[in-house]
Structures are given as C-alpha cells and as structure tokens.
Amino acid sequence: MAVIETKKLTYTYPGGTKPSIRDVSIKIEKGEFVLITGPSGCGKTTLCRCFNGLIPHFYQGELKGEVFVTGLKVAEHPIYELAKHVGLVFQNPENQLFALSVEKDVAFGLENLGMAREEIRKRVDWAMKLTGIYELRERAPNELSGGQQQRVAIASVLAMQPEVIVLDEPTSFLDPLGAKKIFEVIYELNRKLGITVVLVEHRLDLTARYADHIIIMDNGKVVLEGKPREILSSEEARLIGVGIPKATRLYQILRKDGVKLGGTVPLCSEEMAAMLREALKLND
Amino acid sequence: MIEVKNVYFTYPNGVEALKGVSLTIKDGEFVAIMGQNGAGKTTLVKHFNGLLKPKKGNVWVDGVDTRKVSVATLARKVGFVFQNPDNQLFSETVENEIAFALKNFGFKPPVIEKRISWALNLLGLKQYRKTSPFMLSGGERKRVALASVLAWNPKILILDEPTIGQDYQQKEKLRQFILQMNTQGKTVIIVTHDVEFVAECNPRVMLMSKGKIVADGEAKKVLTDPDVVTKASIVPPQVSQIFIQLSDLGFPKETIDIYTAREILLNALKGKDS
Numbered sequence: 162m163a164v165i166e167t168k169k170l171t172y173t174y175p176g177g178t179k180p181s182i183r184d185v186s187i188k189i190e191k192g193e194f195v196l197i198t199g200p201s202g203c204g205k206t207t208l209c210r211c212f213n214g215l216i217p218h219f220y221q222g223e224l225k226g227e228v229f230v231t232g233l234k235v236a237e238h239p240i241y242e243l244a245k246h247v248g249l250v251f252q253n254p255e256n257q258l259f260a261l262s263v264e265k266d267v268a269f270g271l272e273n274l275g276m277a278r279e280e281i282r283k284r285v286d287w288a289m290k291l292t293g294i295y296e297l298r299e300r301a302p303n304e305l306s307g308g309q310q311q312r313v314a315i316a317s318v319l320a321m322q323p324e325v326i327v328l329d330e331p332t333s334f335l336d337p338l339g340a341k342k343i344f345e346v347i348y349e350l351n352r353k354l355g356i357t358v359v360l361v362e363h364r365l366d367l368t369a370r371y372a373d374h375i376i377i378m379d380n381g382k383v384v385l386e387g388k389p390r391e392i393l394s395s396e397e398a399r400l401i402g403v404g405i406p407k408a409t410r411l412y413q414i415l416r417k418d419g420v421k422l423g424g425t426v427p428l429c430s431e432e433m434a435a436m437l438r439e440a441l442k443l444n445d
Numbered sequence: 446m447i448e449v450k451n452v453y454f455t456y457p458n459g460v461e462a463l464k465g466v467s468l469t470i471k472d473g474e475f476v477a478i479m480g481q482n483g484a485g486k487t488t489l490v491k492h493f494n495g496l497l498k499p500k501k502g503n504v505w506v507d508g509v510d511t512r513k514v515s516v517a518t519l520a521r522k523v524g525f526v527f528q529n530p531d532n533q534l535f536s537e538t539v540e541n542e543i544a545f546a547l548k549n550f551g552f553k554p555p556v557i558e559k560r561i562s563w564a565l566n567l568l569g570l571k572q573y574r575k576t577s578p579f580m581l582s583g584g585e586r587k588r589v590a591l592a593s594v595l596a597w598n599p600k601i602l603i604l605d606e607p608t609i610g611q612d613y614q615q616k617e618k619l620r621q622f623i624l625q626m627n628t629q630g631k632t633v634i635i636v637t638h639d640v641e642f643v644a645e646c647n648p649r650v651m652l653m654s655k656g657k658i659v660a661d662g663e664a665k666k667v668l669t670d671p672d673v674v675t676k677a678s679i680v681p682p683q684v685s686q687i688f689i690q691l692s693d694l695g696f697p698k699e700t701i702d703i704y705t706a707r708e709i710l711l712n713a714l715k716g717k718d719s
Contacts, residue, residue, distance in 0.1 A: 176580070200612040201584030252583050252610070253531065304458065307528060307606075308482035330583075333609045334528070336482050336638050338678040363612050366641055366683050404613035407641065407683035407703055414707050420714055430686035437691060440714060 163229075164325055164357045165189040165212060170226035172207060172216055181207040183381040184226075191324075192355045194348065194371050196389065198362055198403055199378035205361045206252060208378070209327050211235065212359065214243040231324055245274065248318035250328040252361075254310035257317070258302040263294055266302055267317045274321070288320035291346050293339075307334030315343060319350065325357040326350075337367070344368060366406045369393060370429040377403055390426040408433035446472055447493055447601070447632075452502035454488055462488040464656035465502075470634065472600075475627045477643045477664065478636045480653035481678035486636045487528065489653070490603050493634065494523040506601070521550060524599030528606040528636075530590040534578040539570060542578055543593045550597055564592040567622065569615075584610035601632040608639040620646055640668060644682035644701040652677040665701045 170185040182204040189195050197205050210216040214235050217224040228235040231246040248270075251257045260266040264285055271281045289295045292312040297305065302313050311334050318326055328347070332340035348371045351358045362368045369375075375392050377385040379401050385392050392398055393409050405413075408427045415422060422440055427433040447470040454463040462485045470476055478486045491497040492504045495511040495518075504511045506519060527533045536542035543564055547557045565571045568588045573581060578589050587610055594602070604623075608616050616639075623646065627633050637643060643650060643664050650667040652660040652674075660673045668674060669685045681689060682701045689698045696713070700706050 174580070201610060201615060202582040203612075206582065253529065255529070255531070306483055306487075330610060334482070334606070334638075336480065336678040337640055337680045338675070339482055340638070341680060363610075364639075364641075402612060402614035402617075404616070404641075408687060411684065411687070411703050411706055411710075414703065415710060418707070418711060420711070430683050430690065434687045434690035437687070437710065438694070441694065 162191055163188040164191040164193075164231055165359070166229045167208075167211065168227045170208075170211060170224075170228055172211065172225070173223045174207075174220060175222045177222065179381075181381055182211075182378075185378075185381075185383055186226075187376060187383060187386065189357060189359060189374070191357055192351070193373045194351045194358045194360070196360050196362060196365070196368060196372040196375045197378065198365060198375065199384075200380075200402055201363075203378040204381040205378055206329055209249060209329050209359070209361060212325070212327050213247040213249045214238065214240040215249070241273070244270070244321075244323075246323055247325045247327060248321050248323040250311075250314050250318050250326070250331045252329040252333070254307065254314040254334075255303075257314045258310060261301055262299050263302055263305075263313050263316075264289065264298040266313055267320050270317060270321045284320045284322070288316040291319060292316040292343065308332075308336065308339060311335055312339075312343070315347075319346075322354065322356070325359065327359045327361075329361045330363070331360070340364075340367060344371060347371075363404055365393065365404050366408075366429075369406050369409070370432075377401060389428060393428065394426040412436070446470065446505075446507060448503075448505045449489075449492065450503045452489075452492065452499040452504060454485075454492070454497060454500050456488075462656055463492075463499075466656070466658055467502075468651065468658060468661070470632060472632055473627065473630050475623065475633045475646070475648040476635070477646070477648045477650045478634065478653060479638065479640075479643065479650060479677060479679055480659075481655075484653040484677070485656045486653050487605055490525070490605065490634060490636055493601070493603055494525050495519040496525070520546075520599070521597070522599055523601045523603060524594040524597065525603045526591050526594050526605060526607065528609070530578075530583075530586040533590045533593070534586060537577055538575050539565070539573045539578055539581075539589050539592075540575060542589055543596050546593060546597050552597075560596045560598075564596040567595065568592045569618070582610070584612065584615065587611065588615070599631075601634070602626060604633070604635045604637075606637055606639075607635055608637060608642050616642055638679065640679055640682050644668060644684070647701070652679070654678070665699050668701060669699045 166188050167185050171180050171183050173180045211228045218240050258266050267285045294312045332343050350356050372389045375389045408430050412427050423436045449468045452466045455461045495516045498512050543561045647664045650664045654677050660667045684706045685701050688696045688700045
C-alpha cells in the first residue's frame with residue numbers, strides 16, 4: 162500500500178509568480194527508503210512540506226491536485242493530526258527548536274500526544290542516545306552548534322516513532338563521520354521498525370547506498386524515478402547535474418573504456434572495490 | 446597574510462574552543478579547514494576578521510593585531526560569509542542586500558550599481574534581483590549571502606560551509622569561482638565538511654580536532670591518511686576509499702580524483718591482460 166501518494170500535485174506559494182511544484186504524481190510504498198534529489202530550487206523542500214500539511218495549512222497559497230499520507234487526505238486534516246503519522250526534520254534546525262533544554266525539545270511532541278510520563282522518558286532517552294546527544298540533554302538548543310542542533314531535531318522526530326519520517330538535508334552541518342553514523346541509524350530504523358523514510362539530499366556519495374527508490378526533480382517536476390542503480394547510472398541523471406556517487410561514476414567511465422566489470426552498478430566504495438578486485442583476479 | 450600564534454579561546458559558558466593554535470596563511474593561498482563538529486573551526490576563522498579576539502596569543506592580519514582594530518575596519522579586507530545565510534540576510538530585496546555593505550563602505554551609486562550587477566551575474570541570481578531573499582530556497586539564500594560579500598571585493602574571503610544546500614552544478618560553479626578568485630590573487634579560506642568538494646579542489650587542508658590543528662598539508666595527502674581522517678571525524682573521498690580498500694594490491698591510496706583513478710585502473714587491468 163502506498164503510504165504517500167500525490168496526484169497531479171501543483172502548488173504556488175502566496176505571492177509566487179509560478180508554481181514551485183508542477184504535476185507531481187508519485188507513490189511511496191510503506192517501508193521504503195526514498196531519496197529525493199535534484200538541483201537547488203527544484204521543489205524538493207516544497208514537496209516535503211506537502212507531506213505533513215505545512216502546505217497548504219501553514220503556507221496557504223494555491224494547491225491543486227491531491228496528497229494522501231497514510232491514507233489521510235492532507236488538505237482535509239490539520240497539521241497536528243498529520244504529525245502523529247509523519248515527522249519532518251527541517252533543513253534549518255533553528256526553525257524547529259525552541260525549548261529551553263534539549264530534552265524538553267525532544268519530549269515536546271510526545272507530551273502533545275498525551276503519552277504517559279514513563280513512556281516519554283523512555284522514548285526521549287532512546288532517541289537522544291541514538292543520535293548521540295544524551296550528554297547535551299540539559300543544554301539550551303540555541304547554544305549548540307549547527308551540527309548538534311541537527312541531531313536534536315532528528316532526535317525529536319525519531320522519539321515520536323512516526324510511520325513516515327521526512328528529512329530535508331538533515332545532516333548538512335554535521336561532520337562526515339557524524340553524518341554517516343546518523344544515516345546508519347536512520348537506515349536501521351527503516352529496516353528494523355519498517356518506518357518509511359523520505360530523505361532529501363544532494364550528497365549521494367553518502368546516501369545512495371541506503372535507498373530503495375530515488376526521485377529526481379528539476380524545475381518543479383519529477384523528471385526521473387526508479388531504482389537507484391538504474392537511475393544513477395543513466396546519462397539523463399548526469400545531465401541534470403545530480404551528484405552521482407564517485408564509485409558509480411568511475412564504474413561508468415571504465416565501462417565506456419571497454420573494461421568488463423560485474424553486472425550491478427555500484428553505489429558505494431565497498432561495492433566498487435569488490436568489483437575491481439574481482440575484475441583484477443579474472444585478468445590474472 | 447594571516448598569522449596566528451598560540452591562540453587560546455574560551456566562550457563565556459566555559460567551553461574551551463581553541464587550545465593553542467598557530468598557523469600562517471600567506472596571501473593568495475587557498476585553504477580548507479576541516480574537522481569534527483565543535484572542533485573550533487568556526488571559532489578560529491572568526492578570529493581572522495576580529496569577530497572574536499584571542500584570550501591568549503595573537504592574531505595579525507597583514508601585520509595588524511586584530512585586538513587593536515574594529516571588525517568594521519577589518520571587514521573591508523576580510524569578507525566573511527556565514528554558515529547560515531539567515532544570520533546574515535535582512536533586506537527586503539536581493540538587490541538591497543548586496544547594496545547594504547557597499548553603501549556603508551561609501552561606494553558611489555554608479556559603482557554600487559555595477560558591483561550589484563556583477564555579483565548577481567556571477568552567482569546566477571539575476572532573475573531574483575527584486576525578490577525578497579526570504580522567498581528563495583536555502584541554497585539560493587546562501588548564494589545571496591556570498592554575493593553580498595563579494596560585491597565589496599575583499600582581499601581575503603572566508604566562506605563558512607559554502608557548499609551546504611548547493612547542488613552538484615552549483616558546487617562545480619562555486620569551485621571554478623573559488624579557483625578564479627584564487628588565481629586573481631585573493632586568499633580564500635573555506636570551512637567545510639564536504640570532502641568530495643575539497644577532493645576536487647585539492648587546496649591546502651588543515652584538519653582540526655578538539656581545539657587544535659592535527660594535520661596540515663596538501664588535500665590528497667591529508668584526506669587519504671586514514672588515522673588522521675578518523676581523528677578529525679571525516680571520511681576519505683570516495684575514490685580514495687576504493688583505493689584504500691585495494692591497497693593490498695599495491696594501489697596508491699593518495700588518489701582522490703576520478704580521472705587519475707581511471708588511468709591507474711586502465712593500466713592495471715591492461716597489464717593483467719598481456
């Protein structure tokens with residue numbers, strides 16, 4: 162069953178002269194790990210805002226077409242109701258954090274759901290430990306670094322354990338090793354708890370390996386969609402200017418040079434290294 | 446030239462951000478400062494334009510002790526583009542945003558006009574001239590912030606996380622743009638986590654960890670040293686990762702760009718054929 166479905170979705174911000182997204186029809190299945198990418202300003206963030214009702218309820222503007230999330234028609238359900246099902250991690254963590262301490266921020270959503278105190282404590286500690294901010298729990302979020310704030314924003318959404326987590330460039334301020342660990346945590350939650358993940362990212366070197374499904378947008382439209390190995394090795398993706406992982410790119414270049422490599426397109430260094438090792442052995 | 450000698454800095458909340466940093470950045474150098482979150486990178490570069498003054502030690506910009514001059518004086522020479530553009534933008538239109546500093550520096554209106562057009566063109570923002578910066582996407586706002594600093598043509602350019610929210614093509618433009626500025630003699634200092642971006646530029650890299658500089662050298666040497674890299678909480682560029690995994694077969698791990706990688710691999714595979 163599709164957990165998110167949009168039908169001919171077109172949206173224009175108030176005062177906008179042209180739609181930010183046009184005719185977007187996509188289906189995201191339950192339990193999928195979906196990567197959305199595309200040039201900056203292509204409408205990725207706008208699309209994410211349609212998934213939890215920020216569009217149209219908060220931003221208003223003109224919405225045509227339909228969005229269904231966990232079976233609910235977004236236009237007909239208030240944000241607080243949708244928030245039980247979809248958690249959104251914003252691009253800029255400062256837009257999301259407001260409490261006086263990290264743990265209060267992480268607990269806020271759960272308190273609003275009216276969850277029992279004990280359960281809240283358990284969930285908040287769990288989320289803070291997963292994201293590596295347990296030591297910061299008494300600090301004020303506005304005193305933290307950009308990377309630390311992003312961890313807090315992610316923790317506050319994970320704590321809710323929603324059916325769908327939408328993350329808009331969630332680790333842009335984190336150092337590479339920190340970002341890698343966060344993606345591993347998100348991937349594990351996706352695999353173990355079956356949480357559907359929608360991730361907006363430019364840095365495919367770090368993230369392509371986790372995705373089941375990739376959506377590439379350009380100029381407000383979905384222009385390519387499908388399995389990452391097929392899409393990222395296509396000439397179209399390169400021409401749109403998507404940051405193809407270097408391992409994938411190297412594979413393509415070598416294939417063009419006539420080198421025989423295995424049949425599956427690699428998405429990360431491990432896959433590429435294994436494939437090269439094999440090819441070098443065969444040539445012995 | 447920027448000279449930093451044995452600098453210590455502690456924030457009012459007690460966090461010791463810099464613990465004895467010394468370095469020299471010569472005119473016309475291109476430097477990337479990388480490392481763990483909270484390692485002190487932003488704190489360090491905020492010393493370069495006098496936003497922060499050392500608690501101990503000294504910072505000189507072109508021979509002038511930063512403690513003895515105002516940020517406004519230094520700003521003419523040292524342009525700083527912040528990590529988060531929202532901390533920097535405030536005007537009603539992109540055009541006014543860029544004009545603001547130019548007016549403050551006392552440029553004449555025709556010069557201001559010329560500089561605005563130049564900066565808008567350079568960063569692909571022409572169509573947004575009359576738009577509010579707050580209507581733009583995160584990546585676009587980032588470019589407005591950059592345009593507003595470039596417009597006054599500072600000699601030293603500091604970019605804190607310039608690639609955040611930028612797509613592949615914009616990063617490529619940014620890279621060419623930085624290289625161009627650098628060729629024209631500007632000193633460019635970037636603070637970044639973007640390993641792939643740095644791999645493509647191959648600048649001098651300084652890695653920081655816990656308030657100290659733990660490595661300093663050419664990108665392809667520093668970024669491919671697994672021990673140093675882990676200490677600074679970064680990962681080697683993907684091409685180098687492949688070669689590190691194949692190092693038992695005698696491949697050079699200091700390979701960070703894809704075309705060198707192609708040459709090496711083609712030779713290796715051909716060599717085996719014959």
